[in-house]
Amino acid sequence: MSINEEKFLWWKHGVIYHIFPHSFNDTDGDGAGDIEGIIQKLDYLSDLGVDAIWLSPVYESPWIDAGYDISDYKSINSIYGDMNAFKRLLDMAHKKNIRIIMDLVLNHTSDRHKWFQESRSSKNSPKREWYIWRSPSKKGKRPNNWQTNYWQSAWTFDALTGEYYYHSFFKEQPDLNWRNPELENEMFETVRFWLDTGVDGFRLDVINMIFKDENLRNNPITHFFSDRHVYNRNQPELYDFLKKFRALLDKYPDKVSVGEIYTLPPGNPKLTASFMGDGKNMLHLTFDFSLIFSRWNASKYRKIINNFYQAIPNGGHPCFVMSNHDLGRSVKRWIFAFNRYEKAKIHAILLLTLKGTPFIYYGDEIGMENVIIPKNRIRDMYGKLFFPFYRGRDRSRTPMQWNDLINAGFSAVEPWLPVHRNYRTVNVASESADSNSILNLYKNLIRLRKTHKALQSGEIEFTDFAEKGIISYIRTYEDTKIKVILNFTGKHRKIKSFNLKYGEILLSTHAQNREISGNTDILNPFEGILVKLTEN
Ligand code: NOJ
Numbered sequence: 001m002s003i004n005e006e007k008f009l010w011w012k013h014g015v016i017y018h019i020f021p022h023s024f025n026d027t028d029g030d031g032a033g034d035i036e037g038i039i040q041k042l043d044y045l046s047d048l049g050v051d052a053i054w055l056s057p058v059y060e061s062p063w064i065d066a067g068y069d070i071s072d073y074k075s076i077n078s079i080y081g082d083m084n085a086f087k088r089l090l091d092m093a094h095k096k097n098i099r100i101i102m103d104l105v106l107n108h109t110s111d112r113h114k115w116f117q118e119s120r121s122s123k124n125s126p127k128r129e130w131y132i133w134r135s136p137s138k139k140g141k142r143p144n145n146w147q148t149n150y151w152q153s154a155w156t157f158d159a160l161t162g163e164y165y166y167h168s169f170f171k172e173q174p175d176l177n178w179r180n181p182e183l184e185n186e187m188f189e190t191v192r193f194w195l196d197t198g199v200d201g202f203r204l205d206v207i208n209m210i211f212k213d214e215n216l217r218n219n220p221i222t223h224f225f226s227d228r229h230v231y232n233r234n235q236p237e238l239y240d241f242l243k244k245f246r247a248l249l250d251k252y253p254d255k256v257s258v259g260e261i262y263t264l265p266p267g268n269p270k271l272t273a274s275f276m277g278d279g280k281n282m283l284h285l286t287f288d289f290s291l292i293f294s295r296w297n298a299s300k301y302r303k304i305i306n307n308f309y310q311a312i313p314n315g316g317h318p319c320f321v322m323s324n325h326d327l328g329r330s331v332k333r334w335i336f337a338f339n340r341y342e343k344a345k346i347h348a349i350l351l352l353t354l355k356g357t358p359f360i361y362y363g364d365e366i367g368m369e370n371v372i373i374p375k376n377r378i379r380d381m382y383g384k385l386f387f388p389f390y391r392g393r394d395r396s397r398t399p400m401q402w403n404d405l406i407n408a409g410f411s412a413v414e415p416w417l418p419v420h421r422n423y424r425t426v427n428v429a430s431e432s433a434d435s436n437s438i439l440n441l442y443k444n445l446i447r448l449r450k451t452h453k454a455l456q457s458g459e460i461e462f463t464d465f466a467e468k469g470i471i472s473y474i475r476t477y478e479d480t481k482i483k484v485i486l487n488f489t490g491k492h493r494k495i496k497s498f499n500l501k502y503g504e505i506l507l508s509t510h511a512q513n514r515e516i517s518g519n520t521d522i523l524n525p526f527e528g529i530l531v532k533l534t535e536n
Contacts, residue, residue, distance in 0.1 A: 130176050
């Protein structure tokens, strides 16, 4: 492989860090994070070893949906700074070899966007067709039975022109009409604008929703968890769109696109991976959320991972994600269980040693947990709507825990969301000083990825299938073989098929016990271990 080709593949080898900007670091004392705050933490990110940052939306927005309701695609929300601050971030990050991936919402805009304002102003507006408008049926009913993601009608009546408009999410987020060529031109121009500004790629929000059935056919009525979105998601036109989008990106060197694919029920790797096309002509990467929805079970995990690998087209590449701003923290699943830090460590090893690009959600590297948000502090609209049954997504959007000082060092004033009360121990400063911390585990794993091509880009083969409660695999690159063994159980486990003396232990979550016991074929409860295999 030529050096150029190798360089082009940074998004296959690198580690990507997802920042929710409102909660990373507040430098202007308004209780919310800002771009300057990210700039000030670039050294931290560089020391952690990340290669790219994905920023949740930083554009101008009324914030009905935490910035996923954009009112101006070519601006920076003043709460975070301005375009100059953004360019400085880009510049400083690039100097440290950290790339910047923007979040791009193509499915909908904010209802405050000037396009929508124009579109709703009259049936004859030149921008009318940029959104999806329909007259009521003869009986005065909604155009069809499509629902939002929270089971309400997705059509809102606008008395100004006497028609309904369509929205997959809140009524303040009208869906764009991607069948309109002018809209497409304008959006592609926006994409070019950011590429010319120097960003390194895009995370494409709910990309499988942007096309809807041309005839707006009713969706089948099925049971709760099955796919009720036959005609308003995953439409065939999307594949052509993705080809065009990829062709645009490929005009610039080294860019990446990663698609968020919402599937019902969660975990449909074949569909998810289909949006990579032949592996070179559509999305570079697609998120598959199956692991996030899986229960803690080694064979289930192995199956999910394998299914995803099998679905990836030749030339395509997998990626993995354990937490995000919607689905909660990785540690969340065991909130009432013991050993959640041990399990979080196993997740860290999986994320950073499986074949595939890892996406780390900010704060996961210190083991941040979901926060139970009191009613009067809920900011997420879904939490407001569904309290007390569901408190919304704020739980995993809370301030980054930097140290044990006031507000965890995130802000000088009361932050927009409460800080987890565990911040005195779960924070960057104290974990940096503790060789056994989750933070140091992440650092060590990233360092090992960088020093061993086998972990970065080697092939993967699962082994030891007979061992219950164990996942183990070998990553191979040329002559180097690294074996990863993960004990998913809370018990000591003898590894029948393998003796650790046949290799050099590169990392163990239980390094101290291991030195004491000197055991060569017994795993500690929840131990994760990386062994560089030697000839035997
Ligand atoms: C997916 C985003 O991750 C989520 O936060 C948002 O609410 C919806 N898309 C709508 O944009």
